[in-house]
Amino acid sequence: MKKFNLNELIWFLVLLTLSLYIFFMIYTGKIYILIHPKMKVYLIIGFIILFIFTIMQFPKIFTIPDRGGLKKNNLIFIFAVAMLMIAGNINVSSTYLEFKGVNLFPYYDDHEVKEKHNHETSIPSGIIELKDENFYCYLEDIQKNIDDYIGREVQVEGMVYAKKNMNNNSFIVTRLVMNCCAADSQYIGVTCTYYGGNVKTNTWVNIKGTVTKNTIKDSKGRDRVVPEVKVNSIEKIKEPNNLFIYQN
Incomplete structure (x- = not known):
């Protein structure tokens, strides 16, 4: 046989x-x-x-x-x-972004207790540059200590996302951050105001501006103070090969 x-x-x-x-x-x-x-x-x-x-x-x-x-x-x-x-062929799109949502608020748990992370943030003087390697840490520190950074010049690289309820001069620059794997990934970002024209969702940009703050409501209807960038200039950039950044 x-x-x-x-x-x-x-x-x-x-x-x-x-x-x-x-x-x-x-x-x-x-x-x-x-x-x-x-x-x-x-x-x-x-x-x-x-x-x-x-x-x-x-x-x-x-x-x-x-x-x-x-x-x-x-x-x-x-x-x-x-x-x-x-x-393995996952891609960030506006539809996926709508589903995941964007975290614009300081990092608190359900009991309003700050999470502890295994990194220490030290943002140097001069222009604050939010890039792949520091986007998560820097943005977290700015969110928690907004008043310390008001008026500082900032440069942010990310993808533009404009919610339907936002006015024409506002948008969010987002990045997709991963803690352990794609399943626990979340979008984080910073709101921006720009009066030089409309910017399309899904456009990758490098923005330059000044740190300000704004009060918006969270999903539970509570007022939250968040950092906001008053944009002076926008430069379109190429979409990165890897759309994720990583939490340390």
């Missing part, structure tokens, strides 16, 4: 496809749209283990198959691999 097990072949192909895809994601850096860079070492360990299982699976292809026919549970794993590949 010829030894060829179709079920084992399908399972081998699932493992091989998953192994190659994870390797591709790590090699190209695209994995960081799914997980925080601090998780890379665990992913590499997982990849090595998965690749070993893939090698061990190969000889099982040449075994006598079960009489039960094709295993339907293989479809579950094929579907899971397909979903992972789709997730």
